[in-house]
Amino acid sequence: MSSSSKPNLPVTNAVNGPPNADLVRERGAASFPVRDLTYLVYGGQERTEHLERIANMVASDPVFRKTDRFFLSRTEQYRRSLEKVRHYKELIAKHNLHSELDQQDLRQAIDEDLPIGLHVGMFIPTIVGQGTDEQQKKWLPLARAYKIIGTYAQTELGHGSFIRGLETVATYDKSTQEFVLNSPTLTATKWWPGALGKTSTHCVVFARLVISDRECGVHPFMVQLRSLENHEPLKGITVGDIGPKFAYETMDNGFLRFDHVRIPRDHMLMRFAQVAADGTYSTPPHSKVSYATMVFMRAYIIGTASSTLAKAVTIAVRYSCVRKQFPLRSGEPEQQILNYQNQQAALFPLLATAYAFHFTGNYIRQMYSDFVRGMRAQDFSVLPEMHATSAGLKSLTTWIASAGIETCRASCGGHGYSKLSGLPSLYANYIPACTYEGDNTVMCFQLARYLLKLYGKAQAKPGLRLPGNVSYLEKSTLLDERCDASTEELWLDPARQLHAYRNRALRLVANCANRLVAEMQKGKDEVLAVEAIKSDMVKVAKAHSYYVVLNNFVNAIEQLRASGTSTPILRVLKTLCDLFALHFIQADLGDFLEYGYLSSLHTEPLHAQIRRLLEAIRPDAVALVDAFNFTDHALGSALGVHNGRVYETLFEWAQQEPLNKTQVAPGYHEYIKPFLLAKM
Ligand SMILES: CCCCCCCCCCCCCCCCCCC/C=C/C(=O)SCCNC(=O)CCNC(=O)[C@H](O)C(C)(C)COP(=O)(O)OP(=O)(O)OC[C@H]1O[C@@H](n2cnc3c(N)ncnc32)[C@H](O)[C@@H]1OP(=O)(O)O
Numbered sequence: 001m002s003s004s005s006k007p008n009l010p011v012t013n014a015v016n017g018p019p020n021a022d023l024v025r026e027r028g029a030a031s032f033p034v035r036d037l038t039y040l041v042y043g044g045q046e047r048t049e050h051l052e053r054i055a056n057m058v059a060s061d062p063v064f065r066k067t068d069r070f071f072l073s074r075t076e077q078y079r080r081s082l083e084k085v086r087h088y089k090e091l092i093a094k095h096n097l098h099s100e101l102d103q104q105d106l107r108q109a110i111d112e113d114l115p116i117g118l119h120v121g122m123f124i125p126t127i128v129g130q131g132t133d134e135q136q137k138k139w140l141p142l143a144r145a146y147k148i149i150g151t152y153a154q155t156e157l158g159h160g161s162f163i164r165g166l167e168t169v170a171t172y173d174k175s176t177q178e179f180v181l182n183s184p185t186l187t188a189t190k191w192w193p194g195a196l197g198k199t200s201t202h203c204v205v206f207a208r209l210v211i212s213d214r215e216c217g218v219h220p221f222m223v224q225l226r227s228l229e230n231h232e233p234l235k236g237i238t239v240g241d242i243g244p245k246f247a248y249e250t251m252d253n254g255f256l257r258f259d260h261v262r263i264p265r266d267h268m269l270m271r272f273a274q275v276a277a278d279g280t281y282s283t284p285p286h287s288k289v290s291y292a293t294m295v296f297m298r299a300y301i302i303g304t305a306s307s308t309l310a311k312a313v314t315i316a317v318r319y320s321c322v323r324k325q326f327p328l329r330s331g332e333p334e335q336q337i338l339n340y341q342n343q344q345a346a347l348f349p350l351l352a353t354a355y356a357f358h359f360t361g362n363y364i365r366q367m368y369s370d371f372v373r374g375m376r377a378q379d380f381s382v383l384p385e386m387h388a389t390s391a392g393l394k395s396l397t398t399w400i401a402s403a404g405i406e407t408c409r410a411s412c413g414g415h416g417y418s419k420l421s422g423l424p425s426l427y428a429n430y431i432p433a434c435t436y437e438g439d440n441t442v443m444c445f446q447l448a449r450y451l452l453k454l455y456g457k458a459q460a461k462p463g464l465r466l467p468g469n470v471s472y473l474e475k476s477t478l479l480d481e482r483c484d485a486s487t488e489e490l491w492l493d494p495a496r497q498l499h500a501y502r503n504r505a506l507r508l509v510a511n512c513a514n515r516l517v518a519e520m521q522k523g524k525d526e527v528l529a530v531e532a533i534k535s536d537m538v539k540v541a542k543a544h545s546y547y548v549v550l551n552n553f554v555n556a557i558e559q560l561r562a563s564g565t566s567t568p569i570l571r572v573l574k575t576l577c578d579l580f581a582l583h584f585i586q587a588d589l590g591d592f593l594e595y596g597y598l599s600s601l602h603t604e605p606l607h608a609q610i611r612r613l614l615e616a617i618r619p620d621a622v623a624l625v626d627a628f629n630f631t632d633h634a635l636g637s638a639l640g641v642h643n644g645r646v647y648e649t650l651f652e653w654a655q656q657e658p659l660n661k662t663q664v665a666p667g668y669h670e671y672i673k674p675f676l677l678a679k680m
């Protein structure tokens with residue numbers, strides 16, 4: 001089927017030449033107009049073309065090249081990322097990219113963990129969210145123009161998850177109307193904040209507020225760290241880089257200590273809690289409102305899980321199409337490895353998940369903007385739902401995307417282990433998303449607590465109406481219902497799929513609630529009873545989040561159908577949605593079998609339907625990854641190049657290896673020559 005409009009062919013850093021014939025053939029045989037799916041993913045033709053212009057501008061700009069990154073030292077990588085920051089700023093001015101959206105598009109196209117990520121992602125949002133109007137007026141123009149660079153300094157050497165345990169102190173001195181910031185212990189040292197070590201001039205510091213010996217809890221303070229003239233740390237401030245990490249080399253995650261550093265009273269961000277000149281403290285309208293930037297970032301992280309996983313799947317699917325291994329019978333041509341069922345079973349559920357997460361990203365963005373609108377009107381009622389939902393989805397999406405990248409890497413065989421595949425660095429730079437912005441397990445407890453509370457309320461008060469995604473907690477009769485998908489066809493019914501996910505989630509919540517009561521009946525208080533069910537709480541949070549993801553995917557398809565999306569696109573999205581739904585039932589089959597929701601009567605058709613779905617996706621696999629529309633620059637992979645010239649590109653990129661600069665190995669004269677035969 002032909003596209004409704006020609007794609008803007010991505011700028012390539014692959015080796016030029018005729019494209020791989022298998023990829024060409026597969027692209028020609030797609031069952032749906034790829035370009036239309038791209039428009040759907042990126043929000044329309046105009047927006048897609050705008051993104052392409054930016055992506056191609058970045059991809060063709062030598063400052064943003066990525067191919068040298070594997071051969072640079074940590075310090076060189078950091079310097080290169082600063083060079084990219086400077087150039088990013090130049091391009092904003094040159095191309096008039098002053099809107100936040102344009103700048104976000106540009107950063108996304110640059111596709112590197114730049115040391116201004118925290119400035120944009122947390123420093124500015126914290127000023128916006130937590131600063132008074134006057135504070136915003138003072139700091140925002142400076143921050144937005146990069147006259148100052150900031151970060152978000154919360155985590156300490158001793159505490160990250162347990163925010164109330166932070167030790168940095170901000171003591172109010174009424175006589176001078178200043179706060180005195182101090183790090184009283186080694187463990188009070190701020191540790192980890194991105195761009196803190198070497199880049200930032202300022203930061204928002206989270207410290208315990210003390211007024212006249214009274215503890216008032218953790219609050220945000222604006223602090224200047226470095227001189228704006230020579231970048232030297234200011235008096236009383238010890239700051240530096242925390243040293244080598246798993247990856248993330250472009251980012252100067254830092255440490256920071258305060259020795260009785262004085263800041264003016266109006267440097268406490270006082271939108272919600274205030275300290276008056278005389279030291280009178282006014283409490284915030286919600287005790288966790290100062291945690292709002294983390295909720296914002298969790299929502300952002302959920303949104304990026306789709307694109308990250310989509311990159312890994314694009315690389316693995318294209319490579320699996322080019323790569324051939326074994327004829328089925330002797331004398332026959334070798335098979336593309338993508339024809340093997342095991343390869344499809346590894347990659348296609350991840351392809352489906354990348355699409356599923358795309359719709360979840362849309363959902364959380366909408367939920368977040370409704371929440372912000374409420375907050376502006378002093379309505380914090382949605383905060384618990386927003387916090388719990390984003391905590392759970394952040395955990396599920398980052399866990400699945402991380403594991404998915406590794407699956408993609410392993411499915412590329414030996415070449416997947418080469419950094420030139422792009423997959424090792426994609427993985428290494430992505431996995432901290434499971435830890436930062438809230439350790440995933442700790443985040444799951446937050447969602448599980450919320451669900452258990454609502455379940456308890458619904459039990460105590462029959463007829464209580466709960467919000468949309470959790471309304472199934474009202475229906476304990478659901479627990480008596482069983483699966484009736486006894487044929488392959490019935491497994492394609494979205495209502496039945498959702499029923500299964502809802503039933504599993506409710507079952508796990510109910511079991512957890514019962515176990516909590518049982519532990520308390522054994523004599524434990526509530527705190528210890530919760531400790532006894534913690535691993536089950538993680539399962540509860542995941543089960544609910546799976547349900548939310550599937551529900552969003554099903555709803556999105558319904559909305560697309562209603563808005564007249566073409567049948568071929570709807571058909572392929574429905575196939576992906578089915579595979580997502582059925583694959584994750586198969587993956588957690590024990591949950592569904594354990595309480596008799598499913599039996600072998602249902603599992604046989606389930607497995608058979610999954611095999612059918614893999615077959616259905618196979619002819620469209622390349623088109624489905626092409627629809628993500630990544631440039632070769634964005635993928636940074638010799639295996640995933642658009643033209644499929646995988647071997648040529650691998651060979652050429654390998655020539656850049658510094659070891660290849662000389663024919664004779666460095667160290668040969670000292671270490672090899674002495675024991676080799678002198679002559680043959
Ligand atoms: C929306 C999309 C926008 C798109 C466009 C944006 C463009 C942006 C560009 C950005 C580019 C950026 C690129 C950067 C890349 C990423 C870099 C990563 C940087 C990493 C930064 C960090 O890691 S910062 C540090 C993060 N730290 C944490 O997350 C700590 C985790 N811990 C906590 O959150 C909490 O302490 C806790 C939740 C674990 C517990 O809190 P606490 O102990 O204080 O409370 P309790 O347990 O007693 O609970 C009391 C009560 O409060 C509820 N609650 C807790 N937290 C919240 C909250 N945040 N909101 C609401 N309610 C909360 C809790 O559930 C309890 O409720 P009960 O009803 O009493 O049970």
Ligand SMILES: Cc1cc2nc3c(=O)[nH]c(=O)nc-3n(C[C@H](O)[C@H](O)[C@H](O)COP(=O)(O)OP(=O)(O)OC[C@H]3O[C@@H](n4cnc5c(N)ncnc54)[C@H](O)[C@@H]3O)c2cc1C
Pocket residue numbers: 118152153154155158159160161162191192193194248253432435436437438439441442534
């Ligand atoms: C790359 C990277 C960038 C970062 N950037 C920033 C930044 O810009 N600013 C900033 O302030 N911070 C930053 N951080 C810090 C990050 O937010 C914290 O590391 C994260 O919140 C986890 O906290 P923790 O390290 O204290 O883990 P811990 O809480 O010590 O977790 C260790 C283990 O204990 C378990 N655990 C913890 N508490 C409980 C509990 N109550 N019950 C059961 N199990 C528990 C966890 O599940 C985990 O398995 C960054 C971290 C990384 C890795």
